[in-house]
Structure formats: C-alpha cells, structure tokens
C-alpha cells in the first residue's frame with residue numbers, strides 16, 4: 379500500500395480532473411463539489427485511457443407526461459467521464475456506466491487531510 | 502505516515518484530443534502489447550483507414566480525364582464550404598465522434614515533422630507501433646461511399662486516381678503498409694481494367710468492393726472480373742458501409758441504430774446473392790473477404806439461408822453444399838467490431854465460421870469502434886495457435902505475406 383500526495387484541495391477547480399502517474403499506476407482524480415474521486419485510468423471496455431477523456435453531463439430523454447419525446451437534455455448534476463477510445467461513459471461519482479452498472483471503473487481510496495489530497499495505491 | 506507518502510507525478514498528456522499524437526493515444530495498447538509479448542507474434546491488421554480527403558488535391562491531380570482533372574483543380578483551389586471535389590459526402594460522418602466524445606474519430610491534427618515520407622505513412626507507422634501491427638491494410642474513408650455516387654464515371658475517375666496516388670506516393674514509404682485496390686464496381690469493365698493494372702503492383706494484396714451500392718454481385722457482367730481476380734491469386738474484399746438514405750435505414754433516427762444495421766445489412770445482401778448464385782462453385786479458387794460488419798450477422802445468415810435453402814433448392818441449383826458450408830469454408834471474415842457482450846454466443850460464432858482458419862484480425866483504426874489485438878488475445882475459449890492464426894497467420898496465408906514481418 380502506498381500513499382501519494384496529489385496536491386491541495388484549492389489546486390482543483392470544481393468540475394475538473396487531473397491524471398497522475400502514481401508509480402506504475404495511472405490515476406484520474408476528479409473534483410465534483412467538495413468531493414474528490416480517484417479512478418484507475420484503465421477502461422473496463424478495452425483498457426483505454428478513460429480518465430484522459432472529456433467530461434460530459436449525462437444525457438436524458440425529454441419525455442412529457444404523455445410519453446412524447448421532445449429531444450434530449452443535459453443533466454448537469456450528473457457528470458460522466460467519457461473514455462476517448464470508444465466513448466463508454468462512466469458516472470464520475472459512482473464509476474458506473476449509465477446503461478449497465480456492471481461495467482464500472484476501478485476505484486482508489488482518496489483521503490483529505492489538512493487541505494491535502496492523498497490517493498492510496500495497492501492493497 | 503509522512504515517510505511513506507510519495508509525490509504524485511502529473512501525467513504528461515492530461516486529455517486526448519484531435520491534436521494528440523497517435524502514439525500517446527494508443528499508449529495503453531502499446532504497453533499491453535509489450536506485456537503480452539506481441540513482438541514475437543505476427544500481427545496483420547487487415548482493415549485500417551487513412552483520411553484520403555486530407556490529401557485530396559494530390560489525389561485529384563491523378564484524375565486521367567483532363568477536363569474533370571481541371572475542374573477538380575479549380576474547385577480545390579477556389580471553392581470553399583463544400584465537400585472535396587467529386588465525393589458524394591455522407592450524412593453519418595458528422596455523427597461518428599458522438600459529439601466530440603471520441604476525438605480520434607473527428608480528425609488527426611497531430612504534428613508531423615518527418616518530411617522524408619508522406620504524412621499518411623507517418624500516421625500509419627504510429628498506429629502500427631501503438632497496436633503492435635506488422636502489416637496494416639490501408640483503406641480510404643469518404644471514398645467508401647462512392648458506390649452510391651449518381652455519376653458512375655466519378656467512381657471510375659476517383660478510384661483510379663486514388664489507387665495510383667496511393668501506390669506511387671504513399672505505400673512505397675513503408676513495406677508494412679499494404680492495400681486492397683479499390684474497384685469501381687458500378688462499372689464492371691473499368692473494374693476489370695483496374696485489376697489488370699494493379700494485380701502485380703507492389704504492396705497490392707487484393708481488391709476491394711465498397712459494399713454500399715445497389716448492384717447485384719451475381720450479375721453476369723461481373724464474371725470476367727471474378728475470373729481475373731481468381732487468376733491473380735488475390736482475394737476480393739467487400740468492405741461494409743451504410744447508406745442512411747436507404748428507405749429502411751431512413752426510419753432510424755440515431756446514428757447508433759442506423760450504423761448497427763447498415764454496416765451489417767449491405768454485406769448480408771451481397772453475401773446472400775454471392776452464395777445463392779453459386780459464385781464459390783463458379784470460381785472455386787476465388788477467395789472472398791467480408792470486412793467490417795462484425796461477426797454476429799454470420800451465424801444469423803448461415804441459419805437463415807440453410808433453413809430456406811432446403812425448401813427451395815431449385816432456386817439455387819448451383820449449390821452442392823449447404824449455404825453455411827460455403828460461408829465457413831470459402832469466405833474469410835474480419836473480426837471488427839467484434840461483438841463481445843455474450844461470450845457463449847461469440848464462442849459459438851467462432852465455431853460456426855471456422856474462425857481458427859477463416860477469421861482475420863482488423864482494427865479499423867482510427868474509427869470510433871476500433872479494436873486492438875487484445876480482443877483476440879484475451880478470448881478465454883481460444884488456444885494459442887488459434888489466436889496466432891487469427892491475429893496474423895491466416896492473413897499471411899491468404900495474402901502471401903512474409904510470416905517474419907515486412908522486410
């Protein structure tokens with residue numbers, strides 16, 4: 379088990395991410411609100427560099443009460459990281475694919491102490 | 502605890518975009534290849550793409566017809582706001598990157614400083630390095646739609662110009678880059694001339710029909726062409742595509758739906774006509790390849806044709822075996838985009854198509870649904886010899902390539 383100092387909380391703007399090399403492990407660290415999330419930069423699809431992709435709000439179908447569709451909407455309360463290889467999306471908070479929760483990113487523990495962010499790698 | 506804490510190092514490539522170097526884009530595939538020891542494997546990628554329209558002014562300078570060539574030159578130099586000269590364009594291409602989610606599909610604007618070879622050679626080498634590929638078959642991209650061009654002559658002009666440009670200006674840059682010559686299939690006599698012109702050109706390993714078109718492959722006007730291809734000893738490939746304006750596909754409102762069906766549908770139709778009209782019986786040494794439709798359509802069509810054939814044999818009197826037997830013994834398939842959501846179904850598919858001998862690895866790089874060699878290497882139900890066959894040795898046999906890689 380190895381702890382890595384990622385930086386200070388104030389260095390991360392809300393809604394941003396950074397990718398780090400922590401020894402042999404590539405990790406994406408994301409800030410949403412006051413919370414931080416760390417995900418292994420290996421996509422469960424084909425091993426692509428998922429955390430080096432772009433952030434997109436989740437898309438919803440805009441249905442009315444009669445089930446008519448009025449196109450699609452962005453839901454800015456749910457942010458997905460999109461793997462740049464083939465486009466699989468994962469909820470930054472849960473790491474899960476929005477259409478199949480069994481397909482999920484591999485999490486790493488994050489600790490905040492005294493305004494510093496740490497990510498733990500390994501057992 | 503402090504003594505145990507190490508500083509994190511920021512990754513030098515924070516986000517991949519249209520300017521990212523292909524080697525950075527494929528860094529994970531490269532490190533995976535090194536872990537798996539692909540340096541000791543022959544890997545042949547039978548379907549990758551370059552974007553020929555980036556070099557369109559060069560290509561159109563090869564148009565034979567002087568008036569059309571001049572028109573193209575004037576258009577290239579003065580006209581803005583329209584697709585490249587002569588191409589019929591395509592509605593779907595604007596959706597392939599899923600609104601910017603998959604940047605490498607949009608464009609490759611990376612820096613290329615090398616001047617000794619064509620830019621496309623540099624980009625292809627980078628992709629070959631990333632994917633650990635020894636030979637890469639280069640296909641065009643927007644030209645895949647030329648089979649639907651209302652001016653059949655334009656398919657002839659442009660495919661001949663492209664083939665000459667590619668074989669003279671691009672392929673000599675790297676012995677691992679090879680091609681299947683694009684045939685102007687809507688004009689059979691010109692397609693035949695193309696075979697005669699290119700059959701013995703270095704780095705030409707076969708011939709390609711872009712499948713999006715309404716010409717029946719069993720028409721008598723193609724028999725001379727098939728004879729010539731058979732005699733060349735090289736295969737004919739049907740490279741799938743889609744046509745969103747096709748009346749049935751036009752009901753699909755998403756690229757997702759249209760593309761899922763379209764890329765299989767064109768090859769389903771051509772394969773049906775190919776088999777039921779007994780082309781494998783007429784030209785037993787002619788090898789056909791069915792490219793970029795994935796694999797799940799094959800078991801479907803095998804079962805469907807077998808079922809119906811037994812009831813209506815008199816409509817397909819040339820057949821001496823079941824349709825599925827021709828499909829598994831006479832036809833080759835490229836794997837990409839390999840459907841993997843049901844491993845049992847995939848394993849059954851591999852058995853039905855005799856994958857260990859008939860399946861060919863293809864990446865389709867740099868398109869949004871590309872595959873890496875690991876999609877084959879990681880399959881739990883294949884032995885190592887089958888993996889080696891599919892990743893390279895089947896292609897080496899089919900195309901007569903050096904099993905030690907290009908010289």
Ligand code: FES
Nearest residue numbers: 421423424426461
């Ligand atoms: S590897 Fe991430 S989407 Fe395919």
